[in-house]
Amino acid sequence: xxxxxxxxxxxxxxxxxxxxxxxxxxxxxxxxxxxxxxxxxxxxxxxxxxxxxxxxxxxxxxxxxxxxxxxxxxxxxxxxxxxxxxxxxxxxxxxxxxxxxxxxxxxxxxxxxxxxxxxxxxxxxxxxxxxxxxxxxxxxxxxxxxxxxxxxxxxxxxxxxxxxxxxxxxxxxxxxxxxxxxxxxxxxxxxxxxxxxxxxxxxxxxxxxxxxxxxxxxxxxxxxxxxxxxxxxxxxxxxxxxxxxxxxxxxxxxxxxxxxxxxxxxxxxxxxxxxxxxxxxxxxxxxxxxxxxxxxxxxxxxxxxxxxxxxxxxxxxxxxxxxxxxxxxxxxxxxxxxxxxxxxxxxxxxxxxxxxxxxxxxxxxxxxxxxxxxxxxxxxxxxxxxxxxxxxxxxxxxxxxxxxxxxxxxxxxx
Amino acid sequence: xxxxxxxxxxxxxxxxxxxxxxxxxxxxxxxxxxxxxxxxxxxxxxxxxxxxxxxxxxxxxxxxxxxxxxxxxxxxxxxxxxxxxxxxxxxxxxxxxxxxxxxxxxxxxxxxxxxxxxxxxxxxxxxxxxxxxxxxxxxxxxxxxxxxxxxxxxxxxxxxxxxxxxxxxxxxxxxxxxxxxxxxxxxxxxxxxxxxxxxxxxxxxxxxxxxxxxxxxxxxxxxxxxxxxxxxxxxxxxxxxxxxxxxxxxxxxxxxxxxxxxxxxxxxxxxxxxxxxxxxxxxxxxxxxxxxxxxxxxxxxxxxxxxxxxxxxxxxxxxxxxxxxxxxxxxxxxxxxxxxxxxxxxxxxxxxxxxxxxxxxxxxxxxxxxxxxxxxxxxxxxxxxxxxxxxxxxxxxxxxxxxxxxxxxxxxxx
Numbered sequence: 001x002x003x004x005x006x007x008x009x010x011x012x013x014x015x016x017x018x019x020x021x022x023x024x025x026x027x028x029x030x031x032x033x034x035x036x037x038x039x040x041x042x043x044x045x046x047x048x049x050x051x052x053x054x055x056x057x058x059x060x061x062x063x064x065x066x067x068x069x070x071x072x073x074x075x076x077x078x079x080x081x082x083x084x085x086x087x088x089x090x091x092x093x094x095x096x097x098x099x100x101x102x103x104x105x106x107x108x109x110x111x112x113x114x115x116x117x118x119x120x121x122x123x124x125x126x127x128x129x130x131x132x133x134x135x136x137x138x139x140x141x142x143x144x145x146x147x148x149x150x151x152x153x154x155x156x157x158x159x160x161x162x163x164x165x166x167x168x169x170x171x172x173x174x175x176x177x178x179x180x181x182x183x184x185x186x187x188x189x190x191x192x193x194x195x196x197x198x199x200x201x202x203x204x205x206x207x208x209x210x211x212x213x214x215x216x217x218x219x220x221x222x223x224x225x226x227x228x229x230x231x232x233x234x235x236x237x238x239x240x241x242x243x244x245x246x247x248x249x250x251x252x253x254x255x256x257x258x259x260x261x262x263x264x265x266x267x268x269x270x271x272x273x274x275x276x277x278x279x280x281x282x283x284x285x286x287x288x289x290x291x292x293x294x295x296x297x298x299x300x301x302x303x304x305x306x307x308x309x310x311x312x313x314x315x316x317x318x319x320x321x322x323x324x325x326x327x328x329x330x331x332x333x334x335x336x337x338x339x340x341x342x343x344x345x346x347x348x349x350x351x352x353x354x355x356x357x358x359x360x361x362x363x364x365x366x367x368x369x370x371x372x373x374x375x376x377x378x379x380x381x382x383x384x385x386x387x388x389x390x391x392x393x394x395x396x397x398x399x400x401x402x403x404x405x406x407x408x409x410x411x412x413x414x
Numbered sequence: 415x416x417x418x419x420x421x422x423x424x425x426x427x428x429x430x431x432x433x434x435x436x437x438x439x440x441x442x443x444x445x446x447x448x449x450x451x452x453x454x455x456x457x458x459x460x461x462x463x464x465x466x467x468x469x470x471x472x473x474x475x476x477x478x479x480x481x482x483x484x485x486x487x488x489x490x491x492x493x494x495x496x497x498x499x500x501x502x503x504x505x506x507x508x509x510x511x512x513x514x515x516x517x518x519x520x521x522x523x524x525x526x527x528x529x530x531x532x533x534x535x536x537x538x539x540x541x542x543x544x545x546x547x548x549x550x551x552x553x554x555x556x557x558x559x560x561x562x563x564x565x566x567x568x569x570x571x572x573x574x575x576x577x578x579x580x581x582x583x584x585x586x587x588x589x590x591x592x593x594x595x596x597x598x599x600x601x602x603x604x605x606x607x608x609x610x611x612x613x614x615x616x617x618x619x620x621x622x623x624x625x626x627x628x629x630x631x632x633x634x635x636x637x638x639x640x641x642x643x644x645x646x647x648x649x650x651x652x653x654x655x656x657x658x659x660x661x662x663x664x665x666x667x668x669x670x671x672x673x674x675x676x677x678x679x680x681x682x683x684x685x686x687x688x689x690x691x692x693x694x695x696x697x698x699x700x701x702x703x704x705x706x707x708x709x710x711x712x713x714x715x716x717x718x719x720x721x722x723x724x725x726x727x728x729x730x731x732x733x734x735x736x737x738x739x740x741x742x743x744x745x746x747x748x749x750x751x752x753x754x755x756x757x758x759x760x761x762x763x764x765x766x767x768x769x770x771x772x773x774x775x776x777x778x779x780x781x782x783x784x785x786x787x788x789x790x791x792x793x794x795x796x797x798x799x800x801x802x803x804x805x806x807x808x809x810x811x812x813x814x815x816x817x818x819x820x821x822x823x824x825x826x827x828x
Contacts, residue, residue, distance in 0.1 A: 007530035007687040116421035257699035273421040285671035287698035
């Protein structure tokens with residue numbers, strides 16, 4: 001039967017990260033049971049917290065008849081209220097339930113937000129390296145063009161006015177109207193938080209160029225470094241500009257399988273449009289109720305987040321030490337589940353093709369999946385992201401394998 | 415800030431059924447507590463089964479660590495397998511997990527299916543009266559045009575070849591390319607099942623005109639009349655044509671708040687496209703696990719469905735008797751949660767404006783929300799859909815109020 005043109009376009013969709021994820025899932029490493037299996041350190045998931053969450057998740061959800069029937073399709077009111085309280089604490093900024101839309105994951109949130117914000121073919125500036133999934137989220141259904149603003153290793157991957165301006169100029173050359181700027185803070189894949197000074201510069205830039213600000217703060221509560229995280233929700237209000245804040249339960253709560261995301265927006269019309277679209281992308285009341293049970297237990301949340309931070313900090317220190325011992329240079333991690341590391345001295349040539357070759361070498365020889373910088377639009381080849389929020393035995397085995405795989409290659413001086 | 419044209423279009427969206435639903439939800443009738451509240455019989459939900467489901471829903475879901483992480487975004491394999499077993503039994507046709515896509519409700523399923531099947535502006539024939547939400551599902555994001563095939567009260571609302579042909583001719587006059595035909599069986603709002611003969615005629619018509627067949631069988635297990643339901647999944651296979659079957663947990667399982675729907679398709683490319691789109695519209699693994707726990711308990715399912723049928727049958731008989739006693743003619747109900755009734759003798763004029771006037775009169779004077787036939791594209795004014803799957807006290811009160819509201823009006827001979 002007939003397949004539409006828009007449908008046919010999707011058949012060519014290629015998501016390397018997702019593909020490798022499922023390859024590893026079919027034959028996963030386990031210390032004793034399957035010592036030759038794949039180790040997947042390419043997916044940003046927190047595998048350190050299930051024991052804490054388990055009793056909460058497996059208690060009776062306490063569903064009432066009302067939960068089995070229709071409720072607001074952009075999130076039950078009682079759930080949005082509890083989430084507003086949580087996000088107010090997290091961002092140090094008063095967030096209200098009426099400005100929240102809950103939907104089936106942060107990809108769904110971005111899809112809807114882009115629908116509301118951009119005509120097809122228009123663009124959004126994203127400082128690079130950036131989360132690889134943004135390309136998919138922006139391009140697939142809503143046809144919005146991500147415009148990378150390339151930060152530089154020589155400048156410590158800082159977002160500067162010059163970097164943003166270059167992106168705007170590039171978009172202009174491609175005749176793409178830019179509608180907004182998307183910041184990920186804490187950042188994926190860098191694992192760092194942005195200083196207040198940088199964020200203020202971004203706000204000023206957005207204001208000057210009439211760009212909407214979208215702030216993906218999915219890792220807000222997974223910060224363990226010396227610097228604390230500052231929410232753009234607070235700073236934008238102080239500056240008198242609007243904000244579109246994306247949050248979700250995948251990262252801070254280790255619940256990527258729950259597919260629950262949220263948008264907080266100060267723009268009344270964006271809110272109305274996204275509420276309309278949320279009709280197609282709702283979160284089950286059952287899942288909302290389980291998450292509500294977690295959110296309303298303040299003592300549990302305090303314990304959970306402090307323990308989570310300790311575990312992430314310990315795991316981060318462990319992997320940095322191991323990698324450095326193996327001669328691999330790492331970018332300091334302050335937040336998130338990843339270490340951004342420099343393997344450029346093992347590239348056969350200073351190119352992204354050579355980076356992909358190195359990626360495949362590590363995947364095939366070492367059976368470890370890490371992510372090559374090019375999928376994050378890294379400006380220079382040779383950087384990789386490794387997700388370390390796993391048990392030490394696994395990290396130990398993985399780094400040994402990577403080290404061995406690299407050892408089989410000739411080191412080139414960069 | 416800028417709002418896109420496609421976003422702005424949504425701001426004009428108007429869904430009368432959804433709006434009235436939430437109006438009633440704000441001030442709901444309760445026999446003793448709020449005797450003057452609104453009674454909402456406009457929403458197709460089953461309010462008769464929560465007591466049976468409650469122990470299942472409120473048991474520990476038994477979530478394991480894997481459920482908290484990413485799984486197939488078109489439904490966990492183990493869940494799709496269990497659902498395939500259930501649907502094979504329901505449709506008397508072998509349904510396999512690899513041809514199933516699970517997503518956040520049947521509106522999401524239709525949205526994705528239409529994306530894959532039609533270019534924007536193309537059309538789908540739907541025998542009318544039809545579920546009012548189809549207009550919203552088809553038009554909102556994917557811009558597909560529903561083409562009503564008007565059945566006639568004089569011919570017992572039968573779908574005939576003539577009726578389908580007229581729709582095709584109408585589409586041609588509007589220069590709309592028709593890609594498929596969408597059948598709801600058991601039917602909403604009629605509450606009837608289609609004979610095998612009618613379904614065979616539809617298949618032949620689709621084949622002759624190269625139309626894809628979409629069969630919404632959401633009420634497959636809510637059948638209690640003398641005639642049994644026949645799935646188009648079985649008949650299409652026998653006829654050697656493809657099928658796109660839409661199912662969900664909202665109706666047969668009384669779980670509209672769980673927003674879990676599924677597509678079974680025999681078309682490999684449609685499957686691939688919808689799998690891609692399902693990335694944005696997944697169902698939480700937590701909800702899938704709760705539904706899995708229900709689906710894998712065969713003894714429970716047998717008890718649940720037989721009890722559900724008994725309760726629906728009793729409630730249907732009760733409402734028909736009450737309505738007929740009040741002088742209201744009803745169309746026989748064999749399935750579903752609704753009675754299709756004829757209030758045309760109370761219309762002030764034989765027009766849809768008068769029908770809306772009567773609707774508002776009953777809503778404002780009687781504080782009962784029922785649905786006027788025009789939202790279902792009824793061919794003739796004066797028909798209404800009343801959802802009766804509620805406790806007898808509520809139905810009793812509602813029919814008394816409707817009767818009183820009608821009594822205040824002059825009857826016109828039709």
